Amino acid sequence: MAPHPRASGQPRSPGTRRRSGYFGLVTTAIAQFMRELERVWDEHLNASIVRRDLAASLARLAAQPSVWHLPAMTGATGRRDFERFYAEEFLPYVPGDLVLTRASRTVDRFHLVDETTVSFTHDQELPWLLPGVDPTHRRAEVQVIAIVGFERGSIRSQRIHWDQATLAAQLGIPSPAPAG
Numbered sequence: 001m002a003p004h005p006r007a008s009g010q011p012r013s014p015g016t017r018r019r020s021g022y023f024g025l026v027t028t029a030i031a032q033f034m035r036e037l038e039r040v041w042d043e044h045l046n047a048s049i050v051r052r053d054l055a056a057s058l059a060r061l062a063a064q065p066s067v068w069h070l071p072a073m074t075g076a077t078g079r080r081d082f083e084r085f086y087a088e089e090f091l092p093y094v095p096g097d098l099v100l101t102r103a104s105r106t107v108d109r110f111h112l113v114d115e116t117t118v119s120f121t122h123d124q125e126l127p128w129l130l131p132g133v134d135p136t137h138r139r140a141e142v143q144v145i146a147i148v149g150f151e152r153g154s155i156r157s158q159r160i161h162w163d164q165a166t167l168a169a170q171l172g173i174p175s176p177a178p179a180g
Contacts (some may be wrong), residue, residue, distance in 0.1 A: 052092075058082075072128070115149070
């Protein structure tokens with residue numbers, strides 16, 4: 001009986017990895033699926049933040065999507081309201097110099113969580129982020145946590161948590177009172 005190649009000290013051929021049968025294949029399939037969720041979210045961000053393309057922003061949404069910017073509590077639930085929110089309150093008011101710098105990303109089969117630094121000049125009204133606040137023409141750089149839920153590979157929900165206190169301090173506006 002010949003010894004196992006590794007027992008004799010011989011290395012495996014380049015590019016080969018030992019898999020644990022079924023579990024190795026499942027793990028690979030899940031990893032590919034999670035990369036696909038990342039791709040869907042990145043395409044959504046590009047369509048909405050960079051291109052401001054409503055049709056492309058809506059392309060990979062689940063049947064009943066939702067988006068909420070917290071703590072401002074702006075957003076929408078349901079396809080029609082989501083489309084209206086993006087068309088009337090979000091896309092026309094994305095700052096032209098808005099930059100997203102991702103600090104970390106965590107993905108599982110159902111969710112994606114991005115920790116991002118967002119920087120922009122507050123040179124226009126932002127009804128989706130700071131409803132009722134006139135432009136201050138100041139720069140802001142704040143932490144944002146986006147929690148994205150998926151349903152069968154489509155975006156089901158977005159919960160965008162902004163560091164509102166830091167944003168208010170940088171823009172020189174009163175910090176919003178806590179809800180209660």
